[in-house]
Amino acid sequence: MIAILQTKFRLLLKKPLMFIGMTGMGLLFAFFLGMGQYSKMMVPVFSNIENLEKTEIWEQLQESESIAFYIVSEKEAKRAVSEGKVEAAVSLSEDSYEIFVVSGTPNVQFIQHYIHSIYSDILLKENIRKEWKNDEDGAEALINQLEQVRENPLFQIQTGTFQMENSFVYDNRLQSLFGMSLFFVIYTIAFNVVHILQEKTEKVWDRMILSPLRKWEMYTGNLLYSFLIGYVQVVLIFTVFKYLTGVNFYGGFGKTLLLLIPYVFAIIALSMFIVSVVKNIQQYNAIIPFISVSMAMLGGAYWPLEIVSSPILLTLSKFVPITYGMESLKGATVYGASLNELIEPVSILILMGVLFISLGIGLIERRSE
Template sequence: MMNILKTKFLLFRRKPAAYIITTIIICVFTYLMGQGQVTKEPIALFSTLNNEQQSVIMKELKKLSQYDFTVYEEDEAIKQVKDGKVDVAISLKDDGYKLIVAPDFMNAPMLGNELNTIYSQVLLKNAIIQSSPDEQKEQITSKIVKIQDDPSFNIGYKNLGNENGLKFDQKLRSLFGFTLFMVIYTIASGVNHIVMERRDRIWERITVSAIPKWKAYLANLTYSFLLGYLQIALVLSIFYFAVGVDFYGGYWKSLIVVIPYVLCIVSLSIFIAAIANTPGKFNAFMTVLAVPLAMLGGAYWPLEIVTSKIMLALSKISPIKYGMDLLNGVTVNSSSITDLLFPFSILMFMTVIFMGIGINVLEKKEQI
């Protein structure tokens, strides 16, 4: 068995281009579909404040995650608005601010409220410090900083009308969906070796040798599993460590819960291999099957927004649905183990059914 597995990886090492290209495609498309859609409103800044005052204001402005602030000279900032490169420019002054907005910028009142809050806090802090005796200013400044970092009470907001609402993270949705979709082709390329070996009668030579048939199957299936799993682990690691996607503390768990999905796709590929008699037909069947599975499974859009009962019913036959449930469960939804038992059980059930039928059909064809 180990010799067969070693041979598979030696052959893979000679021609790794398809695997590498597929991995790159997953990363690029995931970034475009997820990261690329998260845009910030660009805002130009110019200031008459000194460096210390400007750094304090900028520190507070950076907390407004929906905006991207860039400091310019006054003429350049106004020119940015005139040329349509930004919709708003902000002039920061000692006693307040001034907005220079484009005619079609509709968020000026909202931005103004944010700036009013920031300025009122900063001006209040400065007024307290300035009104204090000189020998106590340093002590009072440190106390104010301590109070800001550790307030006596916190105010929380809760939407009572959406307690059971959809928890949605576009970055993770795109990452998980496109990865689970594309890895189908990677796993299928591994299982396709069985189809090619049977066509070229290499399989017959292996099975009549001293190697038990179950070891030949296990070696090929292990190879396909490792191809798919390592690709998923590589893509998730790139987006976690390099891109900085937030996994909500579930990165390591995601590497574990994806295992039953990969097993299910390996089994599905074996089932399709049993139906197809040639590598060409196998590739055609897997290509045609992968796209509807992704659409029904919620790889392209969350199933929670789908209202068609027929589509929701059909989604239950897609392994991608249960793979997404597991990955979203250990990340954005913070689901308990009990909540994850159902998708886990369904994937394992599919694995047993597809594997059992697929191998039995393959054996019957071999006897014929």
């Protein structure tokens, strides 16, 4: 088995284009579908406040994760709004603000609410300092108490959990990253597993059987190599997006690496089953793109299953490994589920893997007799 792995990795080093290509495609598609669609709302700002960049107002405006405020002249800001380049422009003064818009939109309301909350907070602090002007220490203590109350409120409202029905949390970047990674790794795994069919067709296995190698070692070596290549590809994509592009995994990055294992195993088993039912490599090469694209569409790799309303499509999705791969990965990240809460999708993937690999090896051996 070790000899097979060594041979496979040597061949990979000689011809790495397949692995590099699929990894690159996964990175590009995840970036353009996820990161490319994610951008901050641009809002021009003009003001008569001197040194605006050094004020508390500007510091709080820059803390927004959804809005990018930038300073321009009044003429440039109003022209950008009138030409439709931006949805709104903001005029700032010491104790008030004014928003210039062409038409009211939900984004305008969001901008107004955000700026209003900043001014309310700043004016509240100023009023406290005015009322306590003879006791500056007391004023600052009261302001600090208000900050602590905001950070640690007495009451918390829970709007949804992983187990709640109809609870739907959507993160476009993770949706695209997970979907494209799970989709493209199918090709990497499938076109490595097909080497079993190719070697059996070319009678390579007949010659290997004469060696000290046992048949289970030949199967294990080929499948373990396919697993390592597929797993490394997805881990590499996840790592690039976490550490180079700053995608938020909500503290579940380590869990996602563990949850990839049953998914990769299920895809290897499915590929093994397909190898066992096709007659030749040409049929295999033709059917893999059809199956992979169909699974991606049904399993929620292209779009979240939560927006699908067709009972037929939802029923079909329950027979697709990508469905449970996406469920477990999103559960570990955006829903903050523990590994124990994800036992169901993981168990289904393992069950699929055991079933497909058993059927696949059984059919291959029967055809070889």
